[in-house]
Amino acid sequence: MSALELPALLEAREPPEAQGRERDSVRLLVADRASGSITHERFADLPHFLAPGDLVVVNTSSTLAAALPVSRADGQELELRLSTPAEGKDDERFWIVELRCGDAPFGSVETGERFVLPGGASAEILAPYAGVRLWLARLDLPCTVAAYLDRHGSPIRYGYVPRPWPISAYQNVYAVEPGSAEMPSAGRPFTTELISRLIAGGVLVAPIVLHTGVSSQERHERPYPERYRVPEATARLVNAVHSWGGRVIATGTTVVRALETVAGPDGVVSAGEGWTNLIVTPERGVRAVDGLITGLHELESSHLDLLRAIGGECLIMESYNAALEHGYRWHEFGDSQLLLGGARSGSGTPRSALSD
Numbered sequence: 001m002s003a004l005e006l007p008a009l010l011e012a013r014e015p016p017e018a019q020g021r022e023r024d025s026v027r028l029l030v031a032d033r034a035s036g037s038i039t040h041e042r043f044a045d046l047p048h049f050l051a052p053g054d055l056v057v058v059n060t061s062s063t064l065a066a067a068l069p070v071s072r073a074d075g076q077e078l079e080l081r082l083s084t085p086a087e088g089k090d091d092e093r094f095w096i097v098e099l100r101c102g103d104a105p106f107g108s109v110e111t112g113e114r115f116v117l118p119g120g121a122s123a124e125i126l127a128p129y130a131g132v133r134l135w136l137a138r139l140d141l142p143c144t145v146a147a148y149l150d151r152h153g154s155p156i157r158y159g160y161v162p163r164p165w166p167i168s169a170y171q172n173v174y175a176v177e178p179g180s181a182e183m184p185s186a187g188r189p190f191t192t193e194l195i196s197r198l199i200a201g202g203v204l205v206a207p208i209v210l211h212t213g214v215s216s217q218e219r220h221e222r223p224y225p226e227r228y229r230v231p232e233a234t235a236r237l238v239n240a241v242h243s244w245g246g247r248v249i250a251t252g253t254t255v256v257r258a259l260e261t262v263a264g265p266d267g268v269v270s271a272g273e274g275w276t277n278l279i280v281t282p283e284r285g286v287r288a289v290d291g292l293i294t295g296l297h298e299l300e301s302s303h304l305d306l307l308r309a310i311g312g313e314c315l316i317m318e319s320y321n322a323a324l325e326h327g328y329r330w331h332e333f334g335d336s337q338l339l340l341g342g343a344r345s346g347s348g349t350p351r352s353a354l355s356d
Helices: 043-049 145-152 192-200 232-243 253-261 303-311 313-325
Strands: 027-032 038-042 055-059 061-063 067-071 077-085 094-101 114-116 122-129 134-140 177-180 204-211 226-230 248-251 272-276 291-295 336-340
Touching: 027 043, 027 313, 038 043, 038 313, 043 192, 043 336, 055 232, 055 253, 061 204, 067 145, 077 226, 094 122, 177 204, 192 204, 204 232, 204 253, 226 253, 232 248, 248 253, 253 272, 253 291, 253 303, 291 303, 303 313, 303 336, 313 336
Parallel strands: 027 336, 055 204, 055 248, 061 177, 248 291
Antiparallel strands: 027 038, 067 077, 067 114, 077 094, 094 134, 114 122, 122 134, 204 226, 226 272, 291 336
16 A cells, blocks of 8 residues: 555645535445445445445544644644543543644644633643544643633644635534544535435434544554444344344444444443554454445555454555545545445455345
């Protein structure tokens, strides 16, 4: 995968709505591991590739306005990005954060350093976390974190998006529970009408929650712990769908991580919640998931290991080559991929080989 390079012109710079189009008008690259086929569609065509009795699992976490302007004691202006509450601390003042200068991580930080936030608030750096990019910080705010972000925060935005967009542009239509630093963007192309079409066609839809932290595309870091919840009803539905030969299609790597966290070696899923440290790799494989709806990831991103676990090395390489050749757009406002996998680890049944 390192031989591939992403041209800047393929970076999606604005949502499709800015061009008068619906969310589900983005392109959909369909890659099937069982047949080896790669086809080019629109996201609105998704129902054609799912069968009655299949299950689409979505992440209902909603996006926080997690970026805040801060200044150092010497007056230097930076941006503080809240990633996730600190694991093991009940006090909401303790957060894992990232500091940025322009579009790059800011690493010249000292333990004990205090940064000035708007509205008389501040943040104190307590310790490094996962290297030099992330930090454990204590926030001193005049109100709750949620209220403070609503007043002073903005959505996290990278340099390939030249202008700011409202927080509504970073919310999935089914998002109900605030908690993600960045949008679980695999679900962005869904519209309420498309979900209605899926349900009318006999496709089931069920929720999980996984609150995402800040992305790590700069350093290609491994995922770090994130909060998740798999409800009892969703766990039962996953198991029922597999019992009748249906496929479980995850909407995003966050859904894969949550479901695989609570899947046993035999693929049976149980309800669960807490923090997950799971890293899905080709060596580990997948046990509960038969396919994946996802965006197009950075070509050196650790997310591609998870994609390889579902689709295999050859299919992922071929699909990314095809996406580059056909001018697919990358990142949260870009195009999508439907990856239909082969046999799940421990199942022995190639779900994607079942007839539609």
